[in-house]
Amino acid sequence: MVAVVGPTGSGKSDLAVSLALELGGEVINADSMQFYRGMDIGTAKITEDERRGVPHHLLDILDVTEEASVSDFQQRARALIADIHARGKRAILAGGSGLYVRAALDVLEFPGTDPAVRRRLEAELETAGAAPLRARLEAVDPVSAGRLGDARRIIRALEVFELTGRPFSSFMPTREYAQPAVQIGLEVDREQLRERLARRVDTMVDSGLLDEVRKLDAAGLRLGRTAPRALGYAQFLKVLDGESNAAQAAEDTIVATRQFARRQLTWFRADPRIHWLGWRDPELVAKAAALCSPGSPAPDTAKAHRTGTVTLKHGRNPGRGR
Structure with missing residues (x-):
């Protein structure tokens, strides 16, 4: 399968559509905020016209009151991949939610959940704060304690330890594909991306982002655990509350x-x-399609292993905002 990845605003959706047309494929969304019905303007969700007839999956599958789940996404995405491939098509994953991409691509195990344990830990957080929970996590899983910053993730790590007896960090994925895959990343010029992201937000505002947030608020946006934290939506909820103005x-x-x-x-x-x-790159689609062909060269991983970085290059051909 193929995955198109990179930062928000780099043009992933357009490239995925172009590759689907070139390779005979269908696109699977891996942007967690585009799962939500009605969250269109603020997520730059690809429109029907922009899809150019290419089937898209896992868009508009949740109400804003529902919580996005990586494990649920993994099950849905892998079932779709199997179905698409069984029909002789190419599955093309597109999105910038890193853990969701890895859930679809890599060997990755998700421990279960227990609402009762979760509620008890959340009650402890309310009464005693995050410090005692973090101290407990440091005692049983110092690796996770060093990585996790917010209370919600600390609670999850403690929940997993209680349920499995294993540290949460032991469930972290290795870089091993569950099935053959090609990942294509979009290199960006960071200063140009900064400018593009500012223009994109301005366009969202002009297109009615505040009205979209108002409509979703009436539909229960604040009741959700995931959707109200989305970029743009969290900021414009403050406008509705009188805590901010549209410009701010x-x-x-x-x-x-x-x-x-x-x-x-x-x-x-x-x-x-x-x-x-x-x-x-004016030859972006052709180069990406070549990487997806049998016998395409393996990536030069040596430098990435040594430095942990990939050089950002300047391009020439204007691209879209996703």
Whole structure:
């Protein structure tokens, strides 16, 4: 299968559609916020016209009150991959949610959950704060304690330890594909991406982002655990509450989106299996399609292993915003 990855705003959706047309494929969404019905403007969700007749899967599968689940996504994505391949098509994963991409591609085990244990830990957080929970995690899983910053993830790590007797860190994935795959990453010029992300947020505002947030708020957006934290939606909920204005919310969204893009780049650069292509290379589609052909060359992983980074290149051909 094929995966198109990279930071938000780099043009993943367009490349995925072009590859699908070139290879006879169908696209599987791996952007966790595009799972939500009605979250269209703020997630830059690809429109029907932009899909150019290519079937797209795992868009608009959740209400905003529902919580996105990586394990559920893994099951759905792998069932779709098997179905697409059984019909003689190519499955093309597209998205920037790093853990979701790895859940679809890699050998990755997800421990179960227990609502009662989760509620008890959340009650402890409410009464005593995060410090005692972090101290407990440091005692049983110092690796996770050093990696996890927010209370929600600390609770999850403690829940897993209670249920399995294994540290949460022992479930972290190795870089081993569950089936043959090619990952194509979009290299970006960071300054150009910063400018593009600002323009994109301005376009979202002009296209009615505040009205979209207002409509979703009436549909229970704040009741969800995942959707109300989405970029743009969290900032514009403050406008509805009178805590901010549209201009400030737009600026806050730009800052948060740029920070998110940096985190995405850090995540994907750490994977030496990714083939990096310039986001504005006029031959981008042809080069990407060649990588997906039998006998295509393996990525040069030596430098990535040594440095943990991938050089960002300047491109020439303008691309879209996803």
